[in-house]
Amino acid sequence: MDSPVVVQTLIRSRDGSFRSLDESGESRQGEYVEGAIxxxxxxxxxxxxxxxxxxxxxxxxxxxxxxxxxxxRGSCTCFPDQPIKLSFENVPRGGVVASVDLGEERRIMAIPKEALVDALRAAGNDFLTG
Known part of the structure; x- marks a missing residue:
């Protein structure tokens, strides 16, 4: 069965479009790598x-x-250069409530913890080793 959670890093090209790590052709070396998770x-x-x-x-x-x-433990962080807050709270029965605060908009969803952790680890490793 496929995981209910998918995480992907996209690199923002100079023209403002987004491409997968493999397709971007953009360098990920340096101090500032524009992109989206x-x-x-x-x-x-x-x-x-x-x-x-x-x-x-x-x-x-x-x-x-x-x-x-x-x-x-639950945890949260703010994006490096935007007023966006990303939060994860552990809930009973192996779940996590994920929320993203975008000012006036808030996105929230319950996600299976194991699937979330596995997907984040895999995508993070892909980004760091790619």
Whole structure:
């Protein structure tokens, strides 16, 4: 069975379009790598290309969140250069409530913790080693 959670890093090209890591041709070396982390659960995007930022720093922040989730703690972070807050709270029966606060808009969804952690780890590793 496929995972209900899919996470993908997209690199923002100079023309403003987004491409997968393999297709981008853009360097991921340096201090500022523009891109988006797309987080989809059951076909619904919680994070999308509309909330792009400095993905190398964002992945660093998300790796700390993954560790907190594994240790049974909730966690949150703000995007490096935008007023966007990403939060994850552990809930009973192996779930996590994920929320993204975008100012006046808030996206929230319950996600299976194991699937979320696995998807975040895989996508983070792809970004860091790619």
């Amino acid at each position: 797309v987080l989809t659960a059951w076909g619904t995007e919680i994070l999308d290309t509309g909330v792009w930022d400095d993905v190398d720093y964002l992945w660093s922040y998300i790796s700390d969140i993954v560790n907190d989730l594994i240790e049974g």
